[in-house]
Amino acid sequence: MDTAGFHVDQEQGLLIRYKGHDPHVVVPEGVRVIGEYAFANNKDLYSVELPKSVTELGSWVFDRCERLGSVYLPEGLEAIGNNAFYACYNLASIHLPSSLKRLGENAFWGCIHLQSIALPEGLEEISHCAFKMCLKLKRVEIPETVKSIGRWSFSDCESLDGLVLPKGIRRISDHVLSGCKSLTRLELPEGITQIGEWSFSGCVSLGALILPKSLEEIGEWAFKGCTGLQSMDIPAGVKRIGANAFHSCTALKRIEVSKDNVFYTSVDGVLMNRSESLLIRYPVASEAVEYHIPFGVRQISDRAFGDCVTLERVEVPESVDHIGDFAFENCRHLKVVSFRNHLAQVKDDTFKKCPELRLHLGLQAFNGEDLHKVIQSHDVEPERILFPFVSVWSKVPLSRIPELKACVESDEAEIRIQYGTYQRLFEVVDTVDEKVELALKRMVHSVALTAENYEIYHLYLRNNLKKCVWHFMKRHDAQAMLQLIEHGVIHTDNVDQIIEMANTGKHAEIVAMLLQYKYEHSSFAEDKYTL
Structure with missing residues (x-):
């Protein structure tokens, strides 16, 4: 009605x-x-x-x-x-x-x-x-x-x-207070067993937070960007701390753990697992300029040292086998990482945004061989273990060894790799095929890569797009084609041209990948292409 x-x-x-x-x-x-x-x-x-x-x-x-x-x-x-x-x-x-x-x-x-x-x-x-x-x-x-x-x-x-929380709740839900920029303090009542993912991310004014003794789990990214937190005490009952829980806590000077916790411990304010084989988080605001990772640590977590702008030198012991993604990202004053005689396996972005970085390696790192000889003989071991773009150095003409030596130095004590001079290699490589490979690998593996040099490589690939694409298609390198998409060399304005090239060359896997990209990012006519 x-x-x-x-x-x-x-x-x-x-x-x-x-x-x-x-x-x-x-x-x-x-x-x-x-x-x-x-x-x-x-x-x-x-x-x-x-x-x-x-x-x-x-x-x-x-x-x-x-x-x-x-x-x-x-x-x-x-x-x-x-x-x-x-x-x-x-x-x-x-x-x-x-x-x-x-x-x-x-x-x-x-x-x-x-x-x-x-x-x-x-x-x-x-x-x-x-x-x-x-x-x-x-x-x-x-x-x-x-x-x-x-x-x-x-x-x-x-x-x-x-915000006053009730005593009866057992869980702080995911994202529940993320982005609450004005929140200065909060009392977490006893009985809470779980802090969810991103729960306090972006609470930039939160100066202190006492975790209840009942707490058992801290979720991924839980305190990301809590730039006011200066310390954190982990209770005895915590069984799990999610990845990147304290990422970008730029005022965090120490992370302490209850001596009764059987899963985690703190060594000089650095968060580790109980056996001290996994380094989880180095406090961002530590004033130390030099840090010696304790012998016995076997793995360094993703982003473990991220944003530690005070650090200038890190010693990695021979016990370390693996260093995670972005482990040293944005350590912009990090000048030296010393690996002694054992090379840990690193990821593509382990040292991203470390513009001053130089790596020091013990002479036994390559079984006692001079690193220049290792590179010139196309030895794959450096690429597999350490730097995915090292094999590109073998493309430098023998007549231009001084440019190579500008990147790699060695003496009776150690080998030193200087990424800041890598641009010289790109300038002296002779052929387009080798140049496009060098440019893409340097963009993808961006240790100490400046924005200015990134644009040099990007512009070269754009200006030589057809030759670049043909080079990787001839090798059936779908991964490289995907990287060209991710870095914007292939985009919606030129993808049709690249699809035609791949279709002509009967590269079915690459055609399928490009069609998927086109479908997700632009208007799409399903019957225009056949596989």
Whole structure:
């Protein structure tokens, strides 16, 4: 039945849709449920009063009611549905009745002017993203009756400077406070066993956080970018610390672990596993300029030394077999990494953004052979173990050995590899095939690669695109073709040309890969190409 703009199913007590244009609306008595999208996208609506008979707000009820500033919610209301007040930009405050049990997903997402809200005793569930992007929300006290707080619930609440958590929760959900830039302190109640992935990432003002003794797990990236944290104490009960949990904590000077923890330990403020065979995280803000990795460490985790801008020299013992991705990324003042007589296996990006880096190797690193001879004889061992682009050096003409020696020096004590002079090799290589291979490998394996030199290699590949593509197609090198895509040499404006070349050469695997890229990034005619 339609009355004064209200479309109501009186038998079910359901308000299906409000079709009027009044700025101030009073919903008639007898309505028990406000249906999905009932007021959605109403640009005329300023205020709404709901009758005492209403017990439920459906999903998307006030979605994008951008001028809505006042809503009366009656006692008796038990549930606010998903996205109920989604992007109600003008809503500055709202009173929630004591009868409310559940806040749905995205309930107040993007209410950018919402400054305060009192959550009633009796509320049991705060669903995912309930207050995400409430940019002006300052303080929230969550009642003891709440047992579940969903992912992203307060994410990107940039003004939130106070949050009280209930004692009954057991888990800090993924991303729950990520991006809360103004949060300075938080008390985590005993009983919490898990901190989820990215839970506190980007909480740049969080100066201290005491982890409860009940804690058992810290998720991946949990404290990423918490640039105010100066120390962290890991309790005895923690069984798992996810990868990169303390990445970009630029003020972190030490990480300590309870002596009773059987899974982790701290050695001079450096986080390791209990057996001290895995170095997990070196504190970013350590003031030491030199660090000797303890003998017995066998593996260095991904990003273990990332952003340690004070470090200038690192000694790697012969016990280390493997160094992870980005392990020394952005150690921009790192001048020397010494491997002694054993070469650990490193990844392509282990030393990314280390512009001053020089590697020192013991003379026995290559079984006592002079490294120049190893390279000139096309020995594959250096490439397999250490630097994926070392074999390219063998392409330097014998007449240009001085350029090679500018990159590799050796004496009676050690071998030194200087990446900063690598550009010289590119300039003296003779053939286009060798030059495109050198350029791509240097872009992919970017140890001490400056933005200026990266652009030199990129420009050369772009200017010699056909020759570059033919070189890798002749070798059926699909991996190199994928790298050309990843680095923007092959892109949407030229992919059709490259597909035609691959199709002509009957390189089915490469054609399929290029078609997939085209399908994902541009308009696509399925019947134009055949495999």
